[in-house]
Amino acid sequence: MDIEYAGEALIRPGQVLTDRSSLSSAARWTQAVSEGDGVCVIHLSRGVDVCEITRDLRDRGFRASPNHVVAGQPLFFGGPASRPFPARPAPSRPAKGRSSVLVGLLDTGVAKHPWWESSEWYGELGRDDGDAAEGTQAGHGTFLAGLILRGAPGVSLCARRVLDGDGIGDEATVIRALNRMRERAPQVINLSFGCYTFDDRPPPLLADALKGLPDTVKVACAGNTADDRPFWPAALQGVIAVGAVDAAEQRPAPFTAHGTWVDACARGEWLTSSYLETGEFEGYAAWSGTSFAAALVAGAIADAARERPAQEAARLLLDPARARQIPDLGSLVPSSL
Incomplete structure (x- = not known):
């Protein structure tokens, strides 16, 4: 797509x-409409x-947004330019x-x-949930899965490729993937x-889709933007925005987004996890980014949710009275990896 x-x-x-x-209301500007899983694409x-039409529809009281492009967030400044490195020896399973x-x-x-x-x-x-065969971030989801499972042994994953x-x-x-998850909410x-x-401004339809999972704890990376500009969906109300600290868990990582909208942080530098078996990689990699800090926080909450509801587990884990606070990054979630 363009x-x-x-x-x-x-x-x-x-x-x-x-x-x-x-x-x-948008008919006179419309060439075609595709609809599915609770959202229409005009x-x-x-x-x-696009932006003028969006503003016009919002001024009339409708919920509308351009179809924003989203990107995964490894090191540095995110997106497809960054890369993982082979990890030897393999991390503990x-x-x-x-x-x-x-x-x-x-x-x-x-x-x-x-x-x-x-x-x-x-x-x-399903077959559509497997990794892409090629691409600079083809193993991104596989890497995240390993981090979550190491932080919360025994949990099940419901993975969807977006x-x-x-x-x-x-x-x-x-939005469509989130709406489909309502059938079996994680x-x-x-x-x-x-x-x-x-x-x-907050993307309204993405916010609606997340609100449709009221009992689910939503964890999102704050982005590798190195500034305080709101990054979505992390900056949405009700989402735990996660920034990154260095490998020593002492200071903010140089690439991390920060600000009053960031709720939590975890290690985001040189983490090792599961990866693809391809080229010089033997199924494991080392990688950096707020993407991976978010997975550590999600895993910690999932592990604590064995004993209590997930929302309560998240509140206790991030309670400022219990957790160390990092300026502009919120509550530190220590890594056990």
């Missing part, structure tokens, strides 16, 4: 996200400005455990790996990707 700039945000050209209530006629907790993972998919190839949850994944092999996806795809969901919006 990508273009709208201000300082990336969007899909000519696409506006909305619900059915606004279709008639494909605008050639030459029509997840400990054996038994847990009824289900963790949602929206990302590049999860590839076959010795850590989970015989697990029930992996056997339930990013391609270069770690790129869009808001419409994420206790915790990890969203290690994000974007800026064209007007720095």
